Amino acid sequence: MEYSGEGRGFDSPIEVGKTYDVKIEEVGREGDGIARVEGFVVFVPNTKKEDSVKIRVNKVSRRVGFADVVVE
Numbered sequence: 001m002e003y004s005g006e007g008r009g010f011d012s013p014i015e016v017g018k019t020y021d022v023k024i025e026e027v028g029r030e031g032d033g034i035a036r037v038e039g040f041v042v043f044v045p046n047t048k049k050e051d052s053v054k055i056r057v058n059k060v061s062r063r064v065g066f067a068d069v070v071v072e
Contacts, residue, residue, distance in 0.1 A: 014037050014060055015060070019056050020054070022037060022052070022054075024044060024053065027048060033046075033049070033051060041064045041065070043067070044068070
């Protein structure tokens with residue numbers, strides 16, 4: 001199930017299916033890269049700190065989002 005945030009009582013600066021250019025700021029406990037879009041945390045697997053990547057969001061929850069790197 002994908003959450004868009006719409007009609008769920010919370011606002012998110014990101015949307016499922018959209019792409020964003022981000023910089024990986026740190027790495028989480030599980031090894032995923034962590035980026036922020038307007039302060040909103042997005043987990044991006046297969047990235048490392050300081051990577052600049054284009055991501056596509058595949059899930060948004062109340063507090064965080066999840067995305068994959070877009071290969072061009």
